[in-house]
Amino acid sequence: MKVSILQFPGTNCEYDTQYAFEKLGATTQIIWHKSESIPSDTNLLVVAGGFSYGDYLRSGAIAKFSPVMKAVTDYANSGGKVLGICNGFQVLTEAGLLPGALKRNDSLHFISKFHHLKVINNNNVFLEKLNKNDVVNIPIAHHDGNYFIDPDGLKELEINNQILLKYTNASGEAQNPNGSVDSIAGICNKEKNVFGLMPHPERAMELILGSDDGIKMLQGFLK
């Protein structure tokens, strides 16, 4: 299992992501954004979190024009598995690989804390090792995590089982930290090979640091 992890100027979660996947037994490689290709043996491509290009203009807006993004789009369009975490999710929506957009949090504050998430759909390679309605405890750390999609788009997501995770409290009841439409924390594309979420499973890999629920999530990709 080979995981390639994208690194833009301002990315800061690439080493956490590397640690997480290596802990699960994968081999990893960090790919600088100037690269025009991704390794041909890549089984999963991760767009890691951080503040690519300082979040200038909009989060993810400039990263989408990095040289490597053409290869990412080709990889995704040919069925390759892509996971965008936090800023990576923002990059994937900006690049049009995932529907919707991430707006400034309703509170206008940067939010950094553990938050519970409920599994909404698990008929995809990412969450298939979890059950529907399972609740996991995963850190969130974002300023622009307020997921927006118009009512027609939301209907599409629901019909195609594209909503992966919603923000909840510990008992799985809706609790919305940032104003996201329908408390959505993560989605996938219609083809179910491109995944994006604002929470950071790679930061929940050790019980001693608060939670290891990230293991259950990320190991879905390890076959």
Added chain:
Amino acid sequence: MKAIVNISLKAGVLDSQGKAVHHALDSLHFQGVNDVRVGKQIILKLDTQDKTQAMSDVTKMCEELLANTVIEDYEIELV
């Protein structure tokens, strides 16, 4: 020629910054403010003097980069 691009959240997309500013104006007892929208302005200095060309170039810039048309509207003014 200069192009002034005004970008704001679409009608129907909640503008949290606008709401916070509105609330602050209320706290300062400014009366008669019905709504506040906060946007951003991007000013471009262009080589061309051709308005049609400029409008078509800047529209393309807005669609590709300057605005995220999922959530934002843009207006272009040439001066």
